[in-house]
Amino acid sequence: MQMTAEEREVNKVAAKSGANREIFLPPERERVKDGGKPHVSAKNFSIFYGNFEAVKKVNADILSKYVTAIIGPSGCGKSTFLRAINRMNDLIPSCYTTGTLMFDGEDVYGRYTDEVQLRKKIGMVFQKPNPFPKSIFDNIAYGPRLHGVKDKKMLEEVVEKSLRKAALWDEVKDRLDRNALGLSGGQQQRLCVARTLAVEPEILLLDEPTSALDPKATAKIEDLIEELRGSYTILIVTHNMQQASRVSDYTMFYYEGDLVEYAPTKQLFTNPRDQVTEDYITGRFS
Amino acid sequence: MSSQKEQRPVAGNRGYIRQKKERTIDIVSRRLAQRYRKEKRFKLYGLFSIILSTVFLAVLLTSIVSNGYSAFFQTYIKLDVTLESTMLDRENLGKSDFQGIIKQSITKLYPEVADRKSKRELYALFSSGAAFQLRETVMKNPGLVGKTIPYWVPADDDVDMLMKGHSKRGVPENERRLDDRQLGWIDKLVDQNRIEKKFNVTFFTAGDSREPELAGIWGAVKGSFFTLLVTLALSFPIGIAAAVYLEEFAPKNLATDFIEVNINNLAAVPSIVFGLLGLAVFLNFFGMPRSTSLVGGLVLMLMTLPTIIIASRAALKAVPPSIREAALGVGSSKMQMVSNHVLPLALPGMLTGTIIGMAQALGETAPLLMIGMVAFIVDIPGGFTDPAAVMPVQIYLWADSPERAFLERTSAAIMVLLAFLIMMNAVAVIMRRRFEKRW
Numbered sequence: 001m002q003m004t005a006e007e008r009e010v011n012k013v014a015a016k017s018g019a020n021r022e023i024f025l026p027p028e029r030e031r032v033k034d035g036g037k038p039h040v041s042a043k044n045f046s047i048f049y050g051n052f053e054a055v056k057k058v059n060a061d062i063l064s065k066y067v068t069a070i071i072g073p074s075g076c077g078k079s080t081f082l083r084a085i086n087r088m089n090d091l092i093p094s095c096y097t098t099g100t101l102m103f104d105g106e107d108v109y110g111r112y113t114d115e116v117q118l119r120k121k122i123g124m125v126f127q128k129p130n131p132f133p134k135s136i137f138d139n140i141a142y143g144p145r146l147h148g149v150k151d152k153k154m155l156e157e158v159v160e161k162s163l164r165k166a167a168l169w170d171e172v173k174d175r176l177d178r179n180a181l182g183l184s185g186g187q188q189q190r191l192c193v194a195r196t197l198a199v200e201p202e203i204l205l206l207d208e209p210t211s212a213l214d215p216k217a218t219a220k221i222e223d224l225i226e227e228l229r230g231s232y233t234i235l236i237v238t239h240n241m242q243q244a245s246r247v248s249d250y251t252m253f254y255y256e257g258d259l260v261e262y263a264p265t266k267q268l269f270t271n272p273r274d275q276v277t278e279d280y281i282t283g284r285f286s
Numbered sequence: 287m288s289s290q291k292e293q294r295p296v297a298g299n300r301g302y303i304r305q306k307k308e309r310t311i312d313i314v315s316r317r318l319a320q321r322y323r324k325e326k327r328f329k330l331y332g333l334f335s336i337i338l339s340t341v342f343l344a345v346l347l348t349s350i351v352s353n354g355y356s357a358f359f360q361t362y363i364k365l366d367v368t369l370e371s372t373m374l375d376r377e378n379l380g381k382s383d384f385q386g387i388i389k390q391s392i393t394k395l396y397p398e399v400a401d402r403k404s405k406r407e408l409y410a411l412f413s414s415g416a417a418f419q420l421r422e423t424v425m426k427n428p429g430l431v432g433k434t435i436p437y438w439v440p441a442d443d444d445v446d447m448l449m450k451g452h453s454k455r456g457v458p459e460n461e462r463r464l465d466d467r468q469l470g471w472i473d474k475l476v477d478q479n480r481i482e483k484k485f486n487v488t489f490f491t492a493g494d495s496r497e498p499e500l501a502g503i504w505g506a507v508k509g510s511f512f513t514l515l516v517t518l519a520l521s522f523p524i525g526i527a528a529a530v531y532l533e534e535f536a537p538k539n540l541a542t543d544f545i546e547v548n549i550n551n552l553a554a555v556p557s558i559v560f561g562l563l564g565l566a567v568f569l570n571f572f573g574m575p576r577s578t579s580l581v582g583g584l585v586l587m588l589m590t591l592p593t594i595i596i597a598s599r600a601a602l603k604a605v606p607p608s609i610r611e612a613a614l615g616v617g618s619s620k621m622q623m624v625s626n627h628v629l630p631l632a633l634p635g636m637l638t639g640t641i642i643g644m645a646q647a648l649g650e651t652a653p654l655l656m657i658g659m660v661a662f663i664v665d666i667p668g669g670f671t672d673p674a675a676v677m678p679v680q681i682y683l684w685a686d687s688p689e690r691a692f693l694e695r696t697s698a699a700i701m702v703l704l705a706f707l708i709m710m711n712a713v714a715v716i717m718r719r720r721f722e723k724r725w
């Protein structure tokens with residue numbers, strides 16, 4: 001792989017500091033049209049499992065229509081934070097939050113917030129592909145059907161549109177009635193993205209969407225994120241720093257439950273403010 | 287640790303030098319043989335226990351089948367019955383003296399038997415139910431009146447046992463159920479080809495009776511059917527609703543913990559306790575009719591509920607959380623998540639649990655004794671509130687009877703019960719397949 005002069009410079013510095021891994025410069029990225037408004041804002045937002053504070057007093061705005069990556073060592077609270085945004089943590093009885101988390105000016109944990117409505121607007125894709133054990137068509141059509149689309153024609157349209165957006169249409173258009181479990185891992189994951197897109201969310205939460213996939217399937221998912229950038233607010237958790245630098249506009253670095261650093265991706269990878277961040281991105285620990 | 291100290295010379299002339307620097311691969315291959323031996327031994331244990339249990343099962347089945355198969359046949363005796371118009375009142379056929387007609391036909395076969403005592407001994411060779419069967423035949427075909435017809439009547443159980451070889455002729459006369467004269471009469475029937483073993487239809491169509499040759503399992507089968515219908519209709523929906531609520535909706539707190547512990551305990555309570563409960567609640571408090579399928583089904587429902595709840599909860603727990611997350615992630619409510627995804631995936635497991643519970647209920651005796659289902663019931667139940675027996679109770683009653691002929695009927699009834707159990711399991715397997723295919 002060819003390195004730019006700037007990258008060589010950064011890596012020289014990194015090598016001097018004892019880093020054992022090359023770091024990659026994120027590409028220059030275009031500005032997104034009418035993006036950049038705070039879409040999700042956390043204020044002193046903490047998440048607990050019983051007495052254990054898994055995410056500690058986070059203050060951050062997630063900007064609309066941009067891709068924000070969340071990186072950090074295993075167990076630092078990335079998934080916990082992500083799942084808090086669409087209240088997926090409600091499934092865990094011991095889990096509760098303090099502080100506020102606003103979505104579009106609405107308190108996510110407010111007393112009158114309907115978490116079902118919230119989850120329709122905040123779609124999520126998980127680490128392990130989890131298609132329903134149903135046909136490909138039914139997988140995608142399930143969400144729209146839930147929200148009242150009954151017309152067969154309309155459902156077919158939605159399915160095609162979602163599969164096209166998820167770059168899966170050409171591969172499955174002839175076998176929409178086959179069981180989704182027959183697809184490959186990468187296809188299943190794109191199916192899950194399509195299923196999420198079918199309910200027209202505003203935010204896409206991706207929790208390590210490529211960690212169970214091979215490099216080729218990973219590349220497809222990354223292309224897909226690039227494709228969706230600018231249309232959706234995307235939050236992606238990844239333990240792969242190169243992936244974060246490739247796909248994201250902003251990066252959050254979590255360490256032991258603290259949001260240590262949150263900056264434009266390029267700045268975070270080339271010029272981290274915090275020593276821990278630097279140690280992490282130069283691979284001194286992981 | 288000891289294996290490291292233990293130093294064995296390695297083959298070869300410089301073995302003692304080499305052993306110090308034994309390579310890892312050598313240790314591995316030395317351990318490998320040991321590992322294989324261990325694995326082989328383990329497999330042998332498993333094989334041995336399989337063989338042992340198969341042998342037990344085979345012994346059980348052969349003893350039941352060899353004891354019971356002869357009950358599917360019954361000895362019949364051919365009589366030439368003359369349906370004289372003088373003895374039959376055409377207007378009032380049912381009230382006619384069929385007993386007399388049968389007796390007349392018998393004496394016609396043995397003109398030499400004259401005195402009353404001998405006649406009584408002679409009549410004892412024929413089933414006392416013969417007259418009833420003749421009555422039914424004639425009532426169905428009134429055209430037979432005035433004719434002489436060959437008519438097969440069931441032999442008495444003592445004759446039946448003799449013909450089947452269960453009771454021996456060789457024993458001294460005073461230890462036999464049939465005396466020498468009666469044996470002579472039977473021999474005459476054999477000579478005239480008037481005695482024959484036929485398929486025992488009565489066994490599959492009649493209710494219980496004091497006379498083994500007239501006793502059948504059908505009443506008990508129907509009783510079991512009605513009882514299990516009540517049990518299934520109540521325990522399946524209640525059990526599944528309880529399991530879904532506890533597993534998916536109930537808050538996790540002390541109260542639900544308490545309920546959970548109690549359900550698990552209930553599954554281990556001796557079944558007779560449920561019988562006592564049924565006696566106290568359904569019979570004494572609610573005043574429901576005694577000995578009926580309705581109450582039996584209610585009692586068995588109490589007994590099977592914990593089994594169904596526990597199996598259903600296990601099935602619900604086994605549905606992967608990823609499916610739940612997927613459903614919630616596209617904006618389904620908890621209710622929709624459960625009914626669209628979790629329940630269909632858990633249903634095969636729930637059905638298995640239910641069938642296991644029902645099979646248990648089908649074989650249950652003790653609690654039914656407490657609510658009076660042990661009564662001697664001749665009539666075949668026609669509904670839920672008719673007095674009824676169930677199959678295991680029928681088996682228990684027959685096993686308790688002194689007649690040799692009931693012994694083989696006991697085994698035959700067990701075979702019928704086993705057939706039903708196998709059928710239920712087959713249904714479970716088929717249903718499971720069907721539901722799993724849909725997904």
Ligand SMILES: Nc1ncnc2c1ncn2[C@@H]1O[C@H](COP(=O)(O)OP(=O)(O)O)[C@@H](O)[C@H]1O
Nearest residue numbers: 049054072073074075076077078079080081092
């Ligand atoms: N269901 C749970 N109950 C209790 N503790 C949990 C639970 N899930 C995660 N944790 C803890 O919270 C911390 C953060 O976990 P997580 O957000 O999954 O980390 P990651 O950054 O690897 O995604 C970890 O220390 C983990 O042990």
Ligand SMILES: [Mg+2]
Nearest residue numbers: 078079080208
């Ligand atoms: Mg995680």
